[in-house]
Amino acid sequence: MNIFYNDKTDLLYVRFDDEKHEIVNKRVSDDIVVDIAENGKIIGIEIMNASKVIPLENVLPLRFENVK
Secondary structure (H helix, E strand, O other), rough: EEEEEEEOOEEEEEEEEOOOOEEEEEEEEOEEEEEOOOOOOEEEEEOOHHHHOOOOOHOOOEEEEEOO
């Protein structure tokens, strides 16, 4: 699992595996998009306005890459 955060856009992306997949994006709320592989497996979750939606200090210490 990898967690990427862009502090300029306040976008948090959680990727559950590193394999290439054909994906479909499914918006589940105004701020959350789920990436789903062709086999139905959730590959990633994109959270817009992340600092307003979740407490980042509880998430980012796992593995953090600040994408600029």
